Amino acid sequence: MATTTATPDEHAVVTDGVATEGVRRRDFIEIAAVSAAGIGGLVMVYPLISQMAPSADVLAESTTELDVGALEVGQSIKAIFRKQPVFVRRLTAPEIEQANATDVGELRDPQTLAERTLADHPDLLVVMGVCTHLGCVPLGAVEGENKGDYGGYFCPCHGSHYDTAARIRKGPAPLNLQVPDYSVNGTTLVIGEA
Numbered sequence: 460m461a462t463t464t465a466t467p468d469e470h471a472v473v474t475d476g477v478a479t480e481g482v483r484r485r486d487f488i489e490i491a492a493v494s495a496a497g498i499g500g501l502v503m504v505y506p507l508i509s510q511m512a513p514s515a516d517v518l519a520e521s522t523t524e525l526d527v528g529a530l531e532v533g534q535s536i537k538a539i540f541r542k543q544p545v546f547v548r549r550l551t552a553p554e555i556e557q558a559n560a561t562d563v564g565e566l567r568d569p570q571t572l573a574e575r576t577l578a579d580h581p582d583l584l585v586v587m588g589v590c591t592h593l594g595c596v597p598l599g600a601v602e603g604e605n606k607g608d609y610g611g612y613f614c615p616c617h618g619s620h621y622d623t624a625a626r627i628r629k630g631p632a633p634l635n636l637q638v639p640d641y642s643v644n645g646t647t648l649v650i651g652e653a
């Protein structure tokens with residue numbers, strides 16, 4: 460015959476029965492304790508991880524340096540600046556001519572090539588590789604890629620075409636590819652610092 464006793468932390472214990480309420484309650488207490496420890500662990504780990512990641516301030520102030528001394532006419536560099544792609548191109552004479560021959564008044568986002576380059580380096584075009592429509596990475600920075608109808612960059616996501624000055628010419632993108640702040644110090648291009 461089964462006998463039943465009660466203890467302060469056990470609701471009921473059946474001494475020769477199979478399942479007991481007391482065991483269930485202890486299990487719950489242990490599970491609750493482990494869960495609490497797990498949460499404590501997460502709370503302790505999160506600050507460590509968040510301290511290891513660069514803060515928004517640090518990220519916003521970071522620069523990318525590239526040696527463009529060996530960048531020949533017609534060559535491009537695809538790099539990363541603040542976690543986003545950036546395209547650097549040494550424009551050819553025909554590309555510069557084509558950009559300058561364009562009627563700026565007809566452009567969706569009117570800008571001359573001179574306004575998008577440094578006076579001392581009019582052949583060095585530095586733009587973010589982020590389509591101004593919905594943020595895809597356009598093609599054209601790598602040799603052999605589709606440069607679109609205007610010989611610059613082409614975004615295949617929805618068909619935006621940029622010209623040799625990376626200005627929007629056709630398709631849904633509203634603006635030219637963004638020119639970040641940058642400077643040239645000798646042969647070093649510093650992106651993120653005017």
Ligand code: FES
Nearest residue numbers: 590592593614617
């Ligand atoms: S994201 Fe480039 S055309 Fe839509």
